[in-house]
Amino acid sequence: MAKVLVSDPIDEAGIKILSQVAQVDVKTGLSPSELAGIISDYDALMIRSGTQVTEEVIEAATHLKIIGRAGVGVDNVNVPAATRKGIVVVNSPEGNTIAAAEHALAMMLSLSRHIPDANQSLKEGRWDRKKFMGSEVYKKTLGVVGLGKIGSHVATVAKAMGMKILAYDPFISQERANQLGCTLVDLDLIFTESDYITLHVPKTKETANLINAESLAKMKPTARIINCSRGGIIDEDALYEALANEKIAGAALDVFATEPLGESSLKSLGSNVILTPHLGASTAEAQVNVAIDVAEQIRDVLLGLPARSAVNIPGLSPDVMEKLRPYMRLAETLGNLVGQLAGDRVESFNVTLQGDLADNNSQPLVVAAIKGLLSKALRERVNYVNAAIEAKERGIHITETRDTTAKDYSNSIYLEATGTKGTHSVTGALLNDGEIRIINLDNYPVNVPPNNYMLFTLHRDMPGIIGKIGSLLGNFNVNIASMQVGRKIVRGDAVMVLTIDDPLPEGILGEILKVPGVTDAYTVTL
Numbered sequence: 001m002a003k004v005l006v007s008d009p010i011d012e013a014g015i016k017i018l019s020q021v022a023q024v025d026v027k028t029g030l031s032p033s034e035l036a037g038i039i040s041d042y043d044a045l046m047i048r049s050g051t052q053v054t055e056e057v058i059e060a061a062t063h064l065k066i067i068g069r070a071g072v073g074v075d076n077v078n079v080p081a082a083t084r085k086g087i088v089v090v091n092s093p094e095g096n097t098i099a100a101a102e103h104a105l106a107m108m109l110s111l112s113r114h115i116p117d118a119n120q121s122l123k124e125g126r127w128d129r130k131k132f133m134g135s136e137v138y139k140k141t142l143g144v145v146g147l148g149k150i151g152s153h154v155a156t157v158a159k160a161m162g163m164k165i166l167a168y169d170p171f172i173s174q175e176r177a178n179q180l181g182c183t184l185v186d187l188d189l190i191f192t193e194s195d196y197i198t199l200h201v202p203k204t205k206e207t208a209n210l211i212n213a214e215s216l217a218k219m220k221p222t223a224r225i226i227n228c229s230r231g232g233i234i235d236e237d238a239l240y241e242a243l244a245n246e247k248i249a250g251a252a253l254d255v256f257a258t259e260p261l262g263e264s265s266l267k268s269l270g271s272n273v274i275l276t277p278h279l280g281a282s283t284a285e286a287q288v289n290v291a292i293d294v295a296e297q298i299r300d301v302l303l304g305l306p307a308r309s310a311v312n313i314p315g316l317s318p319d320v321m322e323k324l325r326p327y328m329r330l331a332e333t334l335g336n337l338v339g340q341l342a343g344d345r346v347e348s349f350n351v352t353l354q355g356d357l358a359d360n361n362s363q364p365l366v367v368a369a370i371k372g373l374l375s376k377a378l379r380e381r382v383n384y385v386n387a388a389i390e391a392k393e394r395g396i397h398i399t400e401t402r403d404t405t406a407k408d409y410s411n412s413i414y415l416e417a418t419g420t421k422g423t424h425s426v427t428g429a430l431l432n433d434g435e436i437r438i439i440n441l442d443n444y445p446v447n448v449p450p451n452n453y454m455l456f457t458l459h460r461d462m463p464g465i466i467g468k469i470g471s472l473l474g475n476f477n478v479n480i481a482s483m484q485v486g487r488k489i490v491r492g493d494a495v496m497v498l499t500i501d502d503p504l505p506e507g508i509l510g511e512i513l514k515v516p517g518v519t520d521a522y523t524v525t526l
């Protein structure tokens, strides 16, 4: 019989499902090394945010087939290590949406009416009505940062309470924002205009320390911030300074850079600060939802069936998967690449499957390309199941084309996306050994393998340009791994694709654009 380890508190409804197919052991509070010590006994692991599934744990997991995260964020799982080891990671992208949204709303109202401190004061024997004078949210402006599942629900409810809603989300269409009754604005306007700011973004390179000394300085003295998304999106030291010096009026935090929250100056502040111990998903309803959602997926995978919400591999039948797997990787890589070239707010996306791929069984490739396209915005929240729905909700117009004519390669995938940086296209194919090749970029023929860090330039095909760009990169200590020039006619327009070993340093793109003959330059991180 299969063995499942449950290493965080999970609702009984989930344990019951797992027990139908496996022996279930519940052992909570394990450190990574304790977990690494026992994980080789198990076929499946079910967790929440408490368990750290580190590389060490995954290395030791010799029999593990699936890690089930009863919740959304998989920040505590080393997903790349799990993927390398062939372990499916599943989550429950929607099971706790309402719980987290309601917690954010409860935080907003609690801050406005000093509920935690007033309650404490009364229980300590006082009847202090004057001290706890509050303010109304009615007719106030709420700035929502991240208009995804949770942000949308917060916006809808807040709107019903008579609030004016501003939203910042570079990956959401105007149409979607209109549907929700929100005005899409730049981040700066969120900072300067909002009476309340609520954060509902994943933690990424772009969102880390999004609220910092500089952004806090732009806010109204009456502004209040709510964070029920992820720790590290607010610089906690800068927030303390702003609150202690009454630069802003309040903050309510459910998540922290380090959890559990230990020593923190925030704890010394008064009724202008509310702190809760990561309770966003802690409702009876949400815990039943996520436990059932994830336990069913673990059960299915242990029975050899596909998972419906896999973070790292598609939820498809093993047969189809086997045939399509290399092309899924190709489609996803190309989707990610063209999405970055096209910029934010992609409006339209065309997927053309060429050669043998143009048959009806290759629908998952379209999904993989969409997943790649959305991966910058949604990270682990986009999967093979929800990619098409997420794209639709973002107002992206998807078209599929099938072209049975084999060109230079027997199978290839062409993607075209239009966003804030215009229309861009890329074609890719697989070599016999399964290696990916980018064979066309913006309709220029090239032949390059994708790389973590890439630099593209559009320029006039004339002597000296390549040397000048090479020298510039050298001056900035950037090591070039490969270089390719694609052109349609001699001395016409050309594209150059460089793969580089490290991220491009700040400022270098501006220098490249100053080289005479260069018309555009952009970078991509895959």
Ligand SMILES: NC(=O)c1ccc[n+]([C@@H]2O[C@H](COP(=O)([O-])OP(=O)(O)OC[C@H]3O[C@@H](n4cnc5c(N)ncnc54)[C@H](O)[C@@H]3O)[C@@H](O)[C@H]2O)c1
Pocket (backbone or CB within 6 Å): 072, 073, 093, 096, 097, 100, 145, 146, 147, 148, 149, 150, 151, 168, 169, 170, 171, 172, 200, 201, 202, 203, 204, 206, 207, 228, 229, 230, 254, 255, 278, 279, 280, 281, 282, 376, 377, 378, 381
């Ligand atoms: N406190 C809790 O217990 C709790 C519970 C559930 C979820 N969460 C967290 O809440 C957050 C939101 O979850 P969700 O389910 O709504 O996710 P979601 O993927 O549906 O929405 C996230 C939104 O953020 C947007 N986004 C991405 N990068 C952005 C950027 N740089 N600037 C502005 N917007 C950006 C995306 O376009 C997307 O619309 C996640 O961090 C999740 O882990 C916390």
Ligand SMILES: O=C(O)[C@H](O)COP(=O)(O)O
Pocket (backbone or CB within 6 Å): 048, 049, 050, 070, 071, 072, 073, 074, 096, 278, 279, 280, 281, 282
């Ligand atoms: O990502 C999530 O689902 C939330 O942060 C909830 O985490 P929890 O399951 O540990 O409460």
